[in-house]
Amino acid sequence: MSDFYFPRKIPYITTLLCASAIMLPGVSEAQEAETINIGLNVSWPGFSFLEVARQTGIADDYELNLTIYEDPLGGHAALAAGQIDIYLSTAEYTPFAIERGTDTVLVSHLNISYGVDKVMIADDMKAEELKGQKVGAPQAYIGEILMGMWLDREGLSPDDVEWVNLNADEAVGPVMSGDLAAAYMYEPWVTRVLDNLETAEIAATTAEPYYLDTGIFMDAMYMNKTFISKQRQAAMDMIRARFDALQYWHDNTEEVNQLFSDYLQWSVADIESVVGTNGKYLEDGLYMLDFDETARICGALDGEPPHGIEHGSIVKSVERTNEWWVKLGLMDEVHDAKKGVDCSLIADLVDDGYRQSMSAR
Incomplete structure (x- = not known):
């Protein structure tokens, strides 16, 4: 499996709360x-x-x-x-x-x-045509399992494709531009792609019993x-x-x-x-x-x-x-x-x- 790069991170902003309760006039403990x-x-x-x-x-x-x-x-x-x-x-x-x-x-x-998670393909192609191509899915996340299960069902191993670590919103552009052959997506990003890329198709969905029943x-x-x-x-x-x-x-x-x-x-x-x-x-x-x-x-x-x-x-x-x-x-x-x-x-x-x-x- 190819190396992943980590997705962008939004800094975690913590709220600092005073550990010692300062009792003000008219404020009871029950109100805290x-x-x-x-x-x-x-x-x-x-x-x-x-x-x-x-x-x-x-x-x-x-x-x-x-x-x-x-x-x-x-x-x-x-x-x-x-x-x-x-x-x-x-x-x-x-x-x-x-x-x-x-x-x-x-x-x-x-x-x-119940079907919200999907594998999208940018163009109608046979499974063997995916060999050596890039697929997008977020590492150690639900999308990687769904993509992996779909590839396995199609007779492909993880090493048959080049993995790119992208979440659904990040994969929209690369799918539209042709940089990704397939990608994990969920709504509303699925509709974004289908409305703007005529060749795009849904290849797998979690509504199918193969995935749902797990x-x-x-x-x-x-x-x-x-x-x-x-x-x-x-x-x-x-x-x-x-x-x-x-x-x-x-x-x-x-x-x-x-x-x-x-x-x-x-x-x-x-x-x-x-x-x-x-x-x-x-x-x-x-x-x-x-x-x-x-x-x-x-x-x-x-x-x-x-x-x-x-x-x-x-x-x-x-x-x-x-x-x-x-x-x-x-x-x-x-x-x-x-x-x-x-x-x-x-x-x-x-x-x-x-x-x-x-x-x-």
Whole structure:
């Protein structure tokens, strides 16, 4: 596999909070909100529900401090260092966290890539014609696995192509100019290319059972282990707040899609191209897991998860991901997947009686 170059990094700006509480006249301890530092790996509506919680008062007992990284690996580094407490990202990083022994853990799946992640080809060509050509995908990220699985399905190995480390938005120009033969993309960038390049085609999508049934292609919530151990109630409350915000979106979809638009500086149409308008899913977009579905994937609640995903399969999906990283040459061995997962927070919420089940309106 060719060497990758790392994507641009947006500096992480930390908010410094005074550790010692200075009590002013008329201000009581009960009025002071605990600050929770939260990272989003890229600008993405699926990662932005805690911003909904912040703006709507769902998490009023806490001060939510959100940072968008536009750098998935940089965000994971910040979480491992304790600069943030929670990180909203995709689930495929977990094997690397296990291998490196970082102070981070996967605590919950959030939604399923229901076709929103795709492999685009710039021109209709046979698979063997891709040999020696450049393909774009972000290193150690969901796009590299999707590209790798597609190449494998087409009978090609990772060494048959030249890899270029680009995220979806960065790959648009090179695909349009012909510098890339294929690239990983998601909306709204897929539509940008299809609308402007007549020869472009979609070669693979996560809506296909071949990819969907693996349980690999998910958005997820990670937490710092020290945060969990020292502030366990806050950790549970953040999961609850995230799913309460999901319920608020379900009940007020148009309002929240506008909130996403304002927060992410996307058009409402682009937001809807990812999350839809029915409060649950969009074909070729995201399928939002309600809490009960997530708890079933964790094995903490009876019943079957949707879309062919197995009950209690969160650990198995990490193992499958690890196997693909080995196949793609980014890891040397398969580790104990249980070390990267902590479903105890979800289980505690189930024991507390928290439930949530929602359907498309």
